[in-house]
Amino acid sequence: MTRTRRPVVAGWFTEDTAPGAEFRLLGTRCTACTSVFFPRVDDDCRNPGCPGGGELVEVPLSPRGRIWSYTDGRYRPPAPYVSDPDAPWKPYVLVAVELAAEAMVVLGQAAPGVSTADLSVGAEVEVVPGVLNEDDHHVWTTWNWRPVARREREGRS
Template identity: 55%
Template sequence: MSTTKERRPAVEGWFSTGTDVRLLGTRCASCGTPYFPRNELACRNPACAGPKDGSELEEYAFSNRGRIWSYADSRYKPPPPYVSPDPFVPYAVAAVELETEKMVVLGQVVPGVGTADLEVGMEVELTEGTLYEDDEAEYTVWMWRPVK
């Protein structure tokens, strides 16, 4: 008997799932400053002329493409409370400057793509990948993959 595990985001509300994976955050309606992870309090842009009570913040889905700003490999299992597969398998991470927002976001690179396959300036896109599994579910995160 085959059972399919439920797929759950490892961090709820930080990214959309499915075919159009996007980082989810907030943006100031007054000045357009984006925030990831989400900002719930007030716009922190000192040049913003909008209200400072948080009422100007709105839901925002970030662009799903960008260019590698920097990258490295992760050779050691992260300490608790971080969860990783057992046995631990090294992976690449990339700091990516988002296409529209021009801010840098760090994330894992998809399995099978290592640092030898990456270069600064390479175009990448967001996708969803498995961080770890337990008896109940498969827990997912956003990952970067090179654009073909």
């Protein structure tokens, strides 16, 4: 059975998986005050200092940023989180990344195989496509953060 790729949240990132396509998070920018929002805002600008009247337009966010903070999750979260209690728990790494051009911090999981030992505050990372979960019918896609130096080392091997 072929499983359908589905974004965990539609409209938060590009979905083109063709070779050479650049994966990006998608935000919105207010044309009146130039504030950028992620997750995207589709109704009114949330900047209290905005003069108002600006249209919100979709913008791709910077593909790279610097680690602002990170931590690991070594326990199964309590309810209402849902997971198979019979499946082994897999620890994960959360990374908060500062996107300087947008003046914001975006949270996401580290790419598979990246541990806290691979990270340091201030290190450069890039956003890459990821998989949050798979079931019988779908592959639920998301984004991950991957150290830039790691990618460049792997590309040379």
